[in-house]
Amino acid sequence: MKLTRRIVMGAAAACLLFSGTAAMAQQTELTFWSWRQEDKAFYQDIIKKFQEKNPDISVKFEAFAPENYQTILSTALAAGRGPDVIQVRAYGNLETIAAPGYLLPIDKQTVPELANFPDAALAAETLRADGKIYAVPFATQTMLVIYNNKIFKDAGVQPPQTWDDLVKVSQTLKSKNVTPFANGTATAWQNETIVGALLSSMLGKDFEADIVAGKADFTDPRFVNALAKLKDISQYFAPNFTGVDYPSSQQLFVAGRAGMFAGGSFEVANFKKQNPSLDLGVFASPVQKAGDERLVARFYDGGYAVNAKTDKKDAAIKFVRFLATPEYGTLFTNQLKNISPIKGIKVEDPLTQEMTKLADGAMSYLMLVHFRYQEPSGSVLLQSNVQKMLAGQQTPEQAAAEINKGIATYYKPFQK
DSSP states (O other), X not given: OHHXXXXXXXXXXXXXXXXXXXXXXXXXXXXXXXXXXXXXXHHHHHHHHHHHHOTTEEEEEEEOOHHHHHHHHHHHHHTTOOOSEEEEOXXXXXXXXXXXXXXXXXXXXXXXXXXXXXXXXXXXXXXXXXXXXXXXXXXXXXXXXXXXXXXXXXHTOOXXXXXXXXXXXXXXXXXXXXXXXXXXXXXXXHHHHHHHHHHHHHHXXXXXXXXXXXXXXXTSHHHHHHHHHHHHHGXXXXXXXXXOOHHHHHXXXXXXXXXXXXXXXXHHHHHHHHOTTOOEEEEOOOBSSTTSOOOEEEEEOOEEEEBTTOSOHHHHHHHHHHTTSHHHXXXXXXHHOOBOOOTTOOOOSHHHHXXXXXXXXXXXXXXXXXXXXXXXXXXXXXXXXXXXXXXXXXXXXXXXXXXXXXXXXXXXXXXX
């Protein structure tokens, strides 16, 4: 009798073991690559939520150093490997991996959630050669000015509306031994963010439209005069700013030793993480004169794509669809304090609400959106020549001419 019972129990245990093994065998495992190392905990949490709804799919997240990511990814894809789901860059960087056929094109039939996005966001993930979308957009980034509310209150100043206001605020802060702007210019790419943060309202949507239509180029007085304003305000940047790199400028602001930081909306969460006591505010670039339209510079920061070579296409698309839902966009925005472009999300944090509102009034982050597809890229030209101009090595006119000359090598409207 005892022997029979043991046999039955053993058989039952074997059945349980077998059924568990079978269930595991039926589970599809996806690999998901990103450059967002700082967001690892967030993505792991998101993956758990996805797997609760899709227990037949598991997702393994792996993040790489941002400076190496594009090379690692391109090498893997060229070899016919790489992850099933890929966090990709936008605009020109997207084209480098979409054009060779490494990514699976998607549309509103395969991913109905694409209807949740504005057209400009989808355009950032579209290959110009075939007009097809290759990724679900993941973030809206805006160039604006972040300010320390306590420093402003202590100095008795308000966020500026006009350029003259900005100069007066800077003068007041400096008179009180406070560095007005934490920014330095030693890290080249920061010069482009500074331009977007401070000069967008000065340039305006009409200038962007004229540039894109070929009715104007970068020697236009609107651009040259804006560069001159930037050169003037740079006297209020960090001490010896030409030698101050990006991490140093961040630390100067985080330490509460500077009143403002001209940069991207993506800075806010990092600043608050490093110093939770910071009381921050944001404002759009000042206007030339009262009544002009105030603007931030906006771009869409990459997306989620499917590897064209994956043999787990259905599972990968299911995961990407989840990353396109308002549920995901709400979690992304509220946990990372980074703005999702998905329509209908609920933003909880007041400062993030303010940044979201500012993003509604925007021109493009000009060089990234329009001139980062060919070499020399507009971004590199802007970064290097503004860097030289602010170091006193070029005039605004010379900087503008050099930028225009480089783009004219491939942009026909400038070749007149």
